[in-house]
Amino acid sequence: MDVEISKSVLTDIAATTLEGIEGIELAQAPMKVGEVLRQQGGPRRTRALKVTREGQTVSIDVGLNVEYGRNLTGLATQAQRAVCENVELMTGLKVRAVNVTVLGVTLPAGHA
Secondary structure (H helix, E strand, O other), X not given: OOOOOXXXXXXXXXXXXXXXXXXXXXXXXXXXXXXXXXXXOEEEOOEOXXXXXXXXXXXXXXXXXXXXXXXXXXXXXXXXXXXXXXXXXXHOOEEEEEEEEEEEEEOOOOOO
């Protein structure tokens, strides 16, 4: 019996995993000139998270914002490991790569 796992499920697993890591947030995908998606009257930007699947292997590209004062490489490595482990554990697919790009720095909560 074959079970098909959609890209949206893989994307949700990765996004949920990243939400559990303190000090990072999933960035918004940069928009190209003229590329504005409208939803409920306003522009909507998609998350900087892309899943590419080839057979039983998956590659994941992630864009993150990191809280100011945090260790960028440490959090990026933690994000890579957590996404890889959760996707493999939950789906049985092999993760070829989790490519993390830090797209921005945010202020800690409570700072204006």
